[in-house]
Amino acid sequence: MRIGFVGLGNMGGRMAACVVRAGHDVLGYDVREENVTTAGAKPAASVGELVAQSDIVLLSLPDSRVVEAVMEELIPQARAGLIVVDLSTAAPNSTVRLHGELASHGTAYLDAGISGGAAAAEKGKLTLMVGGETEALERARPVLDLFSANIFHCGPSGAGHTVKLLNNFLNATALAATAEVMVAAKKAGLDLETVLAVLNASSGVNFATLNRFPKIIQGDYLKGGLTNTLMLKDVNLYVELVARLGVASPNSAGPLASFGLARALGYADEISNTVVDALGDLSGGVRLHDAPAAGALAPVVGSGDATPQEDA
Missing domain, CATH: 1.10.1040.10 (N-(1-d-carboxylethyl)-l-norvaline Dehydrogenase; domain 2)
Incomplete structure (x- = not known):
């Protein structure tokens, strides 16, 4: 299965790296091309090029607004047999609408919320909450298993988000x-x-x-x-x-x-x-520690995708 990944920032980059470490080639697209190469993926010139050369496309983006913008480039390349997995934290009503649009092209769309954070993503031990068709999830599972320890099928489109x-x-x-x-x-x-x-x-x-x-x-x-x-x-x-x-x-x-x-x-x-x-x-300048450890308070670097632990 040819694998494409859009959004290789904080979380997406770690997930893509897990796929690469498992021995798979990944075609990646990010607004910062260095994020793609850092994860070990091959840069694509555009989202459209990536989709045209992929059997499964994984998205890890900041919000529904960005997901919808990417979909404007993705949908013209949508086709029967293609699977799109949205690992972002997005609005379920937007997810359901996009599911319908992609289905009209024969493309499966899974919404897959993630939890476990940067540490779990690094180790390939995330938890996934998936919405969409069971058959599509089973086709996607071999790829999703490369960066997750738990996959829960939560129901129809929108249930995962x-x-x-x-x-x-x-x-x-x-x-x-x-x-x-x-x-x-x-x-x-x-x-x-x-x-x-x-x-x-x-x-x-x-x-x-x-x-x-x-x-x-x-x-x-x-x-x-x-x-x-x-x-x-x-x-x-x-x-x-x-x-x-x-x-x-x-x-x-x-x-x-x-x-x-x-x-x-x-x-x-x-x-x-x-x-x-x-x-x-607001409580008088309180800090829980005497001085920050090296690297503490560093801003998150990446394309803005979500999540750890946290996340999440």
């Missing part, structure tokens, strides 16, 4: 709330390692207490994850989703305020873990 938004909302809520708690612990003069040990043995345990803050309190912000801008985008997509579903969302105010604050205070393009510094700024 819907589950992804549900997951990312919980992820954002836990991160924002834990950041607030840790700033409070610091101001209270508590030993932060002890606080985390207590939380992780108690009912407050969550992904952030287990995997993020043990590093953050040492000054390591785990660069390579979702930026504050992308996290805020995901929470807004969740709010739009539940509004369409008629679901009350009183708990969305917290992460919207926290990541909006981080953007406003200059952390827009830094990893979302720096939300703790934004809250610290």
